[in-house]
Amino acid sequence: xxxxxxxxxxxxxxxxxxxxxxxxxxxxxxxxxxxxxxxxxxxxxxxxxxxxxxxxxxxxxxxxxxxxxxxxxxxxxxxxxxxxxxxxxxxxxxxxxx
Amino acid sequence: xxxxxxxxxxxxxxxxxxxxxxxxxxxxxxxxxxxxxxxxxxxxxxxxxxxxxxxxxxxxxxxxxxxxxxxxxxxxxxxxxxxxxxxxxxxxxxxxxxxxxxxxxxxxxxxxxxxxxxxxxxxxxxxxxxxxxxxxxxxxxxxxxxxxxxxxxxxxxxxxxxxxxxxxxxxxxxxxxxxxxxxxxxxxxxxxxxxxxxxxxxxxxxxxxxxxxxxxxxxxxxxxxxxxxxxxxxxxxxxxxxxxxxxxxxxxxxxxxxxxxxxxxxxxxxxxxxxxxxxxxxxxxxxxxxxxxxxxxxxxxxxxxxxxxxxxxxxxxxxxxxxxxxxxxxxxxxxxxxxxxxxxxxxxxxxxxxxxxxxxxxxxxxxxxxxxxxxxxxxxxxxxxxxxxxxxxxxxxxxxxxxxxxxxxxxxxxx
Numbered sequence: 001x002x003x004x005x006x007x008x009x010x011x012x013x014x015x016x017x018x019x020x021x022x023x024x025x026x027x028x029x030x031x032x033x034x035x036x037x038x039x040x041x042x043x044x045x046x047x048x049x050x051x052x053x054x055x056x057x058x059x060x061x062x063x064x065x066x067x068x069x070x071x072x073x074x075x076x077x078x079x080x081x082x083x084x085x086x087x088x089x090x091x092x093x094x095x096x097x098x
Numbered sequence: 099x100x101x102x103x104x105x106x107x108x109x110x111x112x113x114x115x116x117x118x119x120x121x122x123x124x125x126x127x128x129x130x131x132x133x134x135x136x137x138x139x140x141x142x143x144x145x146x147x148x149x150x151x152x153x154x155x156x157x158x159x160x161x162x163x164x165x166x167x168x169x170x171x172x173x174x175x176x177x178x179x180x181x182x183x184x185x186x187x188x189x190x191x192x193x194x195x196x197x198x199x200x201x202x203x204x205x206x207x208x209x210x211x212x213x214x215x216x217x218x219x220x221x222x223x224x225x226x227x228x229x230x231x232x233x234x235x236x237x238x239x240x241x242x243x244x245x246x247x248x249x250x251x252x253x254x255x256x257x258x259x260x261x262x263x264x265x266x267x268x269x270x271x272x273x274x275x276x277x278x279x280x281x282x283x284x285x286x287x288x289x290x291x292x293x294x295x296x297x298x299x300x301x302x303x304x305x306x307x308x309x310x311x312x313x314x315x316x317x318x319x320x321x322x323x324x325x326x327x328x329x330x331x332x333x334x335x336x337x338x339x340x341x342x343x344x345x346x347x348x349x350x351x352x353x354x355x356x357x358x359x360x361x362x363x364x365x366x367x368x369x370x371x372x373x374x375x376x377x378x379x380x381x382x383x384x385x386x387x388x389x390x391x392x393x394x395x396x397x398x399x400x401x402x403x404x405x406x407x408x409x410x411x412x413x414x415x416x417x418x419x420x421x422x423x424x425x426x427x428x429x430x431x432x433x434x435x436x437x438x439x440x441x442x443x444x445x446x447x448x449x450x451x452x453x454x455x456x457x458x459x460x461x462x463x464x465x466x467x468x469x470x471x472x473x474x475x476x477x478x479x480x481x482x483x484x485x486x487x488x489x490x491x492x493x494x495x496x497x498x499x500x501x502x503x504x505x506x507x508x509x510x511x512x513x
Contacts, residue, residue: 045339
């Protein structure tokens with residue numbers, strides 16, 4: 001069970017949230033994108049073994065979206081930041097949650 | 099050595115002291131015709147069929163841990179072919195047919211038991227969906243028949259078909275030729291027979307890099323040193339993205355933890371397998387008497403073979419409602435495996451943009467049933483450098499062309 005510090009509600013269990021998958025994916029211009037670029041945008045994912053920047057939705061809480069940097073092996077939450085923010089530099093202190 | 103009643107008697111006479119090793123543990127040679135990454139069922143089956151069907155025996159299977167220690171040893175052993183779309187139905191049916199003759203072919207008892215698989219319908223939509231899938235299966239020559247709650251109760255008396263149940267059973271559908279098999283034995287059987295034919299099975303050998311020159315693979319780097327290879331076939335399951343990246347490829351999969359568990363062993367109460375799509379409960383009983391229970395995936399990417407307790411709780415809530423007899427049983431073990439989920443919940447068995455590099459992944463939550471079929475078509479793809487008719491639709495290119503094989507709603511459990 002992850003304990004996630006929602007930027008608005010504070011520390012909650014992960015079952016209150018829903019994960020929206022990889023964050024920071026830029027949508028190409030559909031008028032000019034090739035099939036390959038569009039497939040990459042729609043389907044290809046980094047799926048890293050390690051730090052993953054992902055979107056989360058507090059679906060059973062404040063219903064706000066936000067970003068989280070989480071290690072996919074240890075589940076350590078390294079940072080929680082706004083939905084419009086760029087990923088912060090990570091120092092590995094894990095202050096965003098547990 | 100051929101296993102038979104005579105070899106058993108001979109070994110019994112010698113107090114079972116002289117059984118030979120089932121396969122060798124060789125050091126890797128400097129180069130191979132084909133290197134297979136991943137010594138699970140799919141990788142071992144691929145090596146076996148490369149040697150048997152295509153005469154390519156200069157093959158190494160590289161496994162970072164021990165044979166079948168990943169998802170092959172962590173699944174709930176169900177084998178079935180009742181898929182909705184033609185492409186999936188044909189591929190999984192090929193696999194089911196291979197399972198039917200597998201023990202004889204491998205001279206190893208994989209304990210395939212055609213005990214039937216029932217899907218339960220808990221609402222009108224489920225009933226219609228099962229009817230649709232039943233018709234689709236029938237058109238593909240696959241047995242899948244609708245059954246009434248009363249018939250289900252007769253086959254499996256432990257099911258609660260009360261109308262007052264939280265999850266009423268309105269009906270179901272049964273594939274009688276489906277069933278289960280001993281998962282470890284499938285890996286061991288393929289390993290032993292592949293080894294017989296000259297395949298080197300190398301355990302504790304993790305691939306750390308793939309060498310590509312001029313768009314073509316030349317070999318792999320491993321924890322046991324570099325190995326040259328003309329062709330590389332990857333069957334890395336949950337690590338598809340990691341291995342793909344070594345060859346410079348981005349993969350359309352995400353890795354999730356899928357959990358399963360067994361109860362303490364009890365006397366036989368269930369001689370079939372029952373799945374409920376809607377409440378995501380499935381149950382079988384092993385020969386040891388444990389109830390084998392499958393749960394769902396955690397809703398976020400994970401490479402940790404430990405899942406959330408909430409997923410298990412959710413599964414057990416549905417289970418206790420559907421099978422009240424289990425309420426006082428204890429769960430003996432729970433475990434997790436890392437599955438690679440494709441956007442369309444269908445696998446990728448395909449050539450890649452890198453010449454000589456082939457990918458077999460994306461089996462998601464249901465790869466065990468496909469083990470022999472997957473190996474059979476993957477071996478063909480590697481040996482002939484083109485897909486077999488059975489797997490040409492499962493190409494990596496489908497994500498560009500849009501020809502997805504959407505089994506999200508059609509697979510027998512919800513993803």
